[in-house]
Amino acid sequence: MIISPINPPRPPLIASEKSSFAYKTTRSRWPVIITKTIDDVYRAYNIPGFSGSIFKSEDSPNETEQRKKTEAKEIIEELSAMKYAIERDKPLVPLIPDQLSDFDTWEDVYQKYFAEKTWFSAPWLFTECYLYRRLNSAFARTTHWREYDPFKREKEDTFRKSYTAVNELAIRINELVEIEIESNKSEDLNKQDEEERRRFVFSELCQVSLWGNSTDLSLLTDLTSEAVKKLQTTGKGALKEAEKNILVNEIDKIWEKLKGLKGARIDIVLDNAGFELFGDMILAEWLIQAGYASEVYFHAKPIPWFVSDATPKDFHSLLSSITEPNFFNSNKIVEEPNIEKLSSRWNEYMKNHQWHLKFDYFWVSPYAYWHLHEKGRELFTDLCKSSLIFFKGDLNYRKLVYDCKWEFTTPFTEAIGPLNSQRVVPPIAALRTCKADVIVGLAEGMEEKMKAKEDDWLVSGKFAVVQYSPGEK
Ligand code: F6P
Ligand code: MG
Numbered sequence: 001m002i003i004s005p006i007n008p009p010r011p012p013l014i015a016s017e018k019s020s021f022a023y024k025t026t027r028s029r030w031p032v033i034i035t036k037t038i039d040d041v042y043r044a045y046n047i048p049g050f051s052g053s054i055f056k057s058e059d060s061p062n063e064t065e066q067r068k069k070t071e072a073k074e075i076i077e078e079l080s081a082m083k084y085a086i087e088r089d090k091p092l093v094p095l096i097p098d099q100l101s102d103f104d105t106w107e108d109v110y111q112k113y114f115a116e117k118t119w120f121s122a123p124w125l126f127t128e129c130y131l132y133r134r135l136n137s138a139f140a141r142t143t144h145w146r147e148y149d150p151f152k153r154e155k156e157d158t159f160r161k162s163y164t165a166v167n168e169l170a171i172r173i174n175e176l177v178e179i180e181i182e183s184n185k186s187e188d189l190n191k192q193d194e195e196e197r198r199r200f201v202f203s204e205l206c207q208v209s210l211w212g213n214s215t216d217l218s219l220l221t222d223l224t225s226e227a228v229k230k231l232q233t234t235g236k237g238a239l240k241e242a243e244k245n246i247l248v249n250e251i252d253k254i255w256e257k258l259k260g261l262k263g264a265r266i267d268i269v270l271d272n273a274g275f276e277l278f279g280d281m282i283l284a285e286w287l288i289q290a291g292y293a294s295e296v297y298f299h300a301k302p303i304p305w306f307v308s309d310a311t312p313k314d315f316h317s318l319l320s321s322i323t324e325p326n327f328f329n330s331n332k333i334v335e336e337p338n339i340e341k342l343s344s345r346w347n348e349y350m351k352n353h354q355w356h357l358k359f360d361y362f363w364v365s366p367y368a369y370w371h372l373h374e375k376g377r378e379l380f381t382d383l384c385k386s387s388l389i390f391f392k393g394d395l396n397y398r399k400l401v402y403d404c405k406w407e408f409t410t411p412f413t414e415a416i417g418p419l420n421s422q423r424v425v426p427p428i429a430a431l432r433t434c435k436a437d438v439i440v441g442l443a444e445g446m447e448e449k450m451k452a453k454e455d456d457w458l459v460s461g462k463f464a465v466v467q468y469s470p471g472e473k
Helices: 021-046 063-089 103-112 126-142 152-160 163-185 190-213 225-231 236-243 251-258 275-289 312-321 337-351 369-375 377-383 393-400 445-454
Strands: 246-249 264-269 293-300 357-360 388-394 428-433 466-470
Touching: 021 063, 021 126, 021 152, 063 126, 103 126, 152 190, 152 275, 152 312, 163 275, 190 236, 190 251, 190 275, 190 388, 190 428, 190 466, 236 246, 251 388, 251 466, 264 275, 275 293, 275 312, 275 337, 275 388, 293 312, 312 337, 312 357, 337 357, 369 377, 369 393, 377 466, 388 393, 393 428
Parallel strands: 246 466, 264 293, 264 388, 293 357, 388 428
Antiparallel strands: 428 466
């Protein structure tokens, strides 16, 4: 059997099944996301001064501004038409040629597998990626909006509300960096004690990075500062409490690999911008300071994706914005040196090439990661230089396991297919809060136990998995 986007290793998650989360997403969540995008574009060209507005002059708009306005109307019309088509389960249509480098891939996959399909009858993984790719195409085909990110305002607003957790984490990582500096200086520390200490720190920071994934904006809209605070799990007590919601916890397995590394290359395939990215950077910093990594490669999405995913612009803007006096709407920043301290170190890592930022169109392709070695060859070859790759978040997880109906007890290593069986693949760690009806690697009986406990355990983002594949190196 040839595995392809229309023929995953098990039957695909699909929106035609009314009890599925795919159905709920297609029926209710996407129309809301599209409406909000339309709203953002309308406000950006219609309300001068609106944050992110590209409409410059209030009086007698010149030709360029007229053009921007016309293009905005075209985008709005196109998005409205797409929303209409989704709500009526219309056939999927080919993408209109745009300048993006992956256009041919999309055209090819569409023609080969999906030309006869509709929004509800094609596998959910494809339709959801196709939705965001079409959305981006509407902007990419204009002159004035091609670089515009309709999710930027929302990503930034939510991050601004994260001050409390950001500050707490800044204090913690500054403290940890001090400890590492001391530890490196001192020769008479007991090696075993040091290793044990680091094991705990690694587990803590893995969980910081993991739970950062619960504030994803495609699932949670219009969060208040209080709600954001509640979702952001930091501090030892809160982490301890949340740890029992990690349904499969293989942090120790990752640690066994990590502790043998010295000055290695470690990669993080990012998910969401803002607070989640901040937590990923905390982990990345410690990996460097503790000497396990000499370089960390971050992989971002090349275009706005699944609302909150991190693009290169989001990455750079995080590095520069956290020290802006009023970014977090809190004057405390001015008095509080913790974030400044951390920010100057992080900017140094970028300058010194200890941190690298990469982006690749494979991450926004219609392909699951089972096809990484054949459809994203250059990227794959590069990733094989890594000693350990972290994959963050729900969508990366869905793509790792091909978003299909595995028995929940299927081993993770089996469900990621070639990414485990290929000879040269590095070790992989998936850090994911659960937001889709796919999960693997559960112990016998766990599914039944969870079903009895909470109806929406698979999709609420309250539960998580940390899973590991040792690769073949
Ligand atoms: O809408 C599909 C989905 O994968 C959800 O399951 C999830 O809420 C969201 O998109 C993306 O989540 P994440 O940011 O963790 O990849
Ligand atoms: Mg995301």
